[in-house]
Amino acid sequence: MTDTITLRQLGPDDVDLLMAVEPGLFDYAVRPDQARAFVDDPLHEIILAFDGAHAVGMASGQVLLHPDKAPAFFVNEVGVRDAYQRRGIAKRLCAALMQVARARGCEGIWLATEGDNAAARALYRSLDARETSDIVVYDWDGAMDV
DSSP: OOTTEEEEEOOGGGHHHHHTOOTTSSSSOOOHHHHHHHHHOTTEEEEEEEETTEEEEEEEEEEEEETTEEEEEEEEEEEEOGGGTTSSHHHHHHHHHHHHHHHTTOSEEEOOOOTTOHHHHHHHHHTTOOOOSOOOOOOSTTTTOO
């Protein structure tokens, strides 16, 4: 049941809230320098899902600018604590993040996930995303190691 789950879009005044997220929601412990830089950067967005004061989910992304195109939005990461999965929280987080992106004038929203991540792929399909099969990812300096 998700009616007790609240969503909050974070801004520059919310760095302490981000720092208070207990381990396990993000891949690693939240770093103070990166948390501050993230919430201070107007091109970055993050929404947290709370059960009371306990952060149980998150979705983050970034507005992408280019000189010859309208802004686009890259969904960087979506995560929900194991005990809260399969309750529609990730779907609500994604929908809220997409709403923020559209309100900011972004004309394209995109993300990538692993081919064998069935749960993520089902989530994005449920949000009416178009799945493409002709994308190849390249990385440098271990960007895809995480």
